[in-house]
Amino acid sequence: DYIGGFPPHPHRGFETVTYMLAGRMRHGDNKGNRGDLAPGSVQWMTAARGIVHEEMPQQEQGLMWGFQLWVNLPAAHKMDDPAYQDIAPERIPEVRRADGVRARVVAGSFAGDDGRPVQGPVHARPTEPVYLDITVPAGQVFDWTAPPGHTVLVHGIEGECSVGVDAAALRPHRMAILRGGEDASVLRVQAASTPARFLVIAGKPLHEPVAHYGPFVMNTREELMQAVQDYQAGRF
Known part of the structure; x- marks a missing residue:
């Protein structure tokens, strides 16, 4: 089903984060950026x-597996210049702890046994x-303190694992949401057998109105209409 890929299409007002686990995709956009998404990148x-970009598969068979996250931008940054980061697997640090927990750090930071935070490339x-991409051995517990006020996914x-103080069951392809307050939220995840x-994905809530239409995420309906007009007029 992935052979058709994602031909050229526009976006405005947010960031896309694509994390590949298996398969290969090629990125191209109207700003001249090119990138090869390989496993782990x-x-x-x-x-x-x-920006107008495309993501096209570089294979005709085999597993294609990954995640794409949309990260909203605050109103003050929605009309910034577009940017692109192509992050190869070897640029993503991996922290290994004595209890067997492994963490690939894409954005933010994660501390190892020595307490020193390891910073991701973003x-x-x-x-x-x-x-963070976290692996926990069978039966082990993973504790992590989120930045104050962040929402955690x-x-x-x-x-399979259990999440939070209520030990809610979490299976593959399912998601748990923890909303933090002024105090830092401690995330606890325990692996099953x-x-x-x-x-683990966390971010600072923007507390701004959200207006979205197709590939555009803005703050008002008027801004969405302007985005459509700008795209149709070739101003992206």
């Missing part, structure tokens, strides 16, 4: 005031995002 694209973004990839792999 990340593409962090800031559409901002407007930082200084408006929403202060954290993006946990998305299951492989294996087999190892568990999951994404």
